[in-house]
Amino acid sequence: MTQTLDQPTTTPSAADARVSAWLADFESALVARDVDRAAGMFATESFWRDLVALTWNITTVEGREGVTDLLSSTLDTADPRGFTSTEPADEADGVTTAWIAFETAVGRCKGHLRLKGDEGAWTLLTSMEELKGHEEPMGERRPRGAEHGANPDRSTWLEEREREQAEFGRTTQPYVVVIGGGQGGIALGARLRQLGVSHVVLERGARPGDSWRRRYKSLCLHDPVWYDHLPYLDFPKNWPVFSPKDKIADWLEMYTRVMEVNYWGSSTCRTATYDQAAGAWEVVVDRYGEQVVLRPQQLVFALGVSGKPNVPTIPGQDGFAGEQHHSSQHPGPDAYRGKRVVVLGSNNSAHDICGALWEGGADVTMVQRSSSHIVKSESLMDLALGDLYSERAVAAGVTTNKADTIFASLPYRIMHEFQIPVYDAIRERDADFYARLEKAGFDLDYGDDGSGLFMKYLRRGSGYYIDVGASELVADGSIKLAHGGVRELTQGSVVLEDGTELPADLVVYATGYGSMNGLVADIVSQEVADRVGKVWGLGSDTTKDPGPWEGEQRNMWKPTQQPGLWFHGGNLHQSRYYSLYLALQLKARQEDIPTPVFRLQEVHHTS
Numbered sequence: 001m002t003q004t005l006d007q008p009t010t011t012p013s014a015a016d017a018r019v020s021a022w023l024a025d026f027e028s029a030l031v032a033r034d035v036d037r038a039a040g041m042f043a044t045e046s047f048w049r050d051l052v053a054l055t056w057n058i059t060t061v062e063g064r065e066g067v068t069d070l071l072s073s074t075l076d077t078a079d080p081r082g083f084t085s086t087e088p089a090d091e092a093d094g095v096t097t098a099w100i101a102f103e104t105a106v107g108r109c110k111g112h113l114r115l116k117g118d119e120g121a122w123t124l125l126t127s128m129e130e131l132k133g134h135e136e137p138m139g140e141r142r143p144r145g146a147e148h149g150a151n152p153d154r155s156t157w158l159e160e161r162e163r164e165q166a167e168f169g170r171t172t173q174p175y176v177v178v179i180g181g182g183q184g185g186i187a188l189g190a191r192l193r194q195l196g197v198s199h200v201v202l203e204r205g206a207r208p209g210d211s212w213r214r215r216y217k218s219l220c221l222h223d224p225v226w227y228d229h230l231p232y233l234d235f236p237k238n239w240p241v242f243s244p245k246d247k248i249a250d251w252l253e254m255y256t257r258v259m260e261v262n263y264w265g266s267s268t269c270r271t272a273t274y275d276q277a278a279g280a281w282e283v284v285v286d287r288y289g290e291q292v293v294l295r296p297q298q299l300v301f302a303l304g305v306s307g308k309p310n311v312p313t314i315p316g317q318d319g320f321a322g323e324q325h326h327s328s329q330h331p332g333p334d335a336y337r338g339k340r341v342v343v344l345g346s347n348n349s350a351h352d353i354c355g356a357l358w359e360g361g362a363d364v365t366m367v368q369r370s371s372s373h374i375v376k377s378e379s380l381m382d383l384a385l386g387d388l389y390s391e392r393a394v395a396a397g398v399t400t401n402k403a404d405t406i407f408a409s410l411p412y413r414i415m416h417e418f419q420i421p422v423y424d425a426i427r428e429r430d431a432d433f434y435a436r437l438e439k440a441g442f443d444l445d446y447g448d449d450g451s452g453l454f455m456k457y458l459r460r461g462s463g464y465y466i467d468v469g470a471s472e473l474v475a476d477g478s479i480k481l482a483h484g485g486v487r488e489l490t491q492g493s494v495v496l497e498d499g500t501e502l503p504a505d506l507v508v509y510a511t512g513y514g515s516m517n518g519l520v521a522d523i524v525s526q527e528v529a530d531r532v533g534k535v536w537g538l539g540s541d542t543t544k545d546p547g548p549w550e551g552e553q554r555n556m557w558k559p560t561q562q563p564g565l566w567f568h569g570g571n572l573h574q575s576r577y578y579s580l581y582l583a584l585q586l587k588a589r590q591e592d593i594p595t596p597v598f599r600l601q602e603v604h605h606t607s
Helices: 010-032 033-038 063-078 156-167 182-197 244-260 348-359 377-385 393-394 402-407 410-431 431-439 453-460 468-476 517-523 524-534 570-590
Strands: 040-052 058-062 082-085 090-092 093-102 106-116 119-132 176-179 197-200 267-275 280-287 290-294 298-302 323-326 340-344 363-368 373-376 463-465 478-484 486-489 493-496 499-504 506-509 567-568
Touching: 010 033, 010 082, 010 090, 010 093, 010 106, 033 063, 040 063, 040 402, 058 063, 058 410, 093 570, 106 402, 119 402, 119 570, 156 410, 176 182, 182 197, 182 298, 182 373, 182 567, 182 570, 197 267, 197 431, 267 517, 280 298, 298 506, 298 570, 348 363, 348 463, 348 468, 348 567, 373 377, 373 410, 373 431, 373 567, 377 410, 377 453, 377 463, 402 570, 431 468, 453 463, 463 468, 499 506, 517 524
Parallel strands: 040 119, 176 197, 176 298, 298 567, 323 506, 340 363, 340 506, 363 478, 373 463
Antiparallel strands: 040 058, 082 093, 090 093, 093 106, 106 119, 267 280, 280 290, 486 493, 493 499
């Protein structure tokens, strides 16, 4: 994706001079508050993506008009200055690429700049990295950890941790409550701990990682290890490329303890009510059977990409004699040897479950209701991720943080243009594989515009499978394939709309999940859920991502229309990267730093 943009082909000195001149002129215009001159330094087609630095939001503006709007609204309060390059610039195909740093009135920031020929700035990423006066205690600022000398009232580290945990909800209140203790909640908790933000992460499972332990036993991450590091603490260098679920679960449990996340297991949030006058929430928690009331000022839903499981209502379900459950509740194949299993769905969970059931000796039929995008893991690793997240990327000096920044620097509006050639190359490389799948009757797609897996993920969070073996079983007929919607369930079968009858002892609903605001409706209210609106998607006006164009993930990691309510999550990469920007927004509010929000999220869809 970045190869043609960032590989050097001319001498660094010429590129450096070009970048230095642009940065100096840009800063001069900003200091003079000459918005028109600053906007004129951007190309006619241009994109400025800001992560909290100037806007106290996560937003992208387009073209000179968008730059004018952003600067007119933020320049006086943000007061950005001190723009400088942080490493030698590169130039390729008429595009000069630079890594930059600067400051605002309250923060230290970094960025990524692309200049296109003589047109000016093509893309600009600006991101806040730390708040002045509230830097994380690292390096020379690290805590001493020990109190030297004599003190009869000394408390040990363990005693302080236990007291902190015991006092929440009783004599003290956390500033932030995070609902959801998976990787998203844990990563955010680690960020909040380092920033000194009092917090509690709530998880209904007993131990950190239980959300992974509960899933079907064959589950394994399909993303490579370089893509999946958590903040502060990378996986060790001998960690497997693809992490088994129970290994991830144990890592999350260890990480939670090492990073001192305030984590409440066996804790279910029952209700949450916002007091407008007090600017605070009342959160009722069932913790080990005891009711605890927390009163935070900020409430974060950290529930991955999805909300409640989508379980279809089908005539005859009550009379079905076998077992039926959603994929999120699937225990694995052990109890189903020799059983007839029908799996409704054809995306990631459906493939993984079908593959494990076949290996376990079940008679498996996958019911494909709509087309799916399939990409072989090896091809994805090599062609789509290899330049940023791989051992070869590390060897080339592309750290995880650098890869994250490069990825974030490419605006969503044009990202598909860089993804399409990648998936064209994958289709060519794996033409035989795709031909065999189609011959078996599998309905393939490559995204509405041929842009493949990642754009599908960003737009709708579904509709794809990274093949680690199950697609081969579909191609050779080991996993049977049927098509269409379900008309009804009889006592012992699934009947499709065309009358096809599939005998079944087990029906697995691999039918996905709803939007996260559905959980807000359950815990807070339908009124607040509607006020916030749909969570996830870009407004691309493609399948399951209705327009209008919004340019960023709806409601994720940024202020919403409900004061004090936030959403966090995504995959491990997004949980790692965006947890910083959400934590900084929460820290600023805790410290009463003014946070005027530019372009508060609009609501176009309520579910």
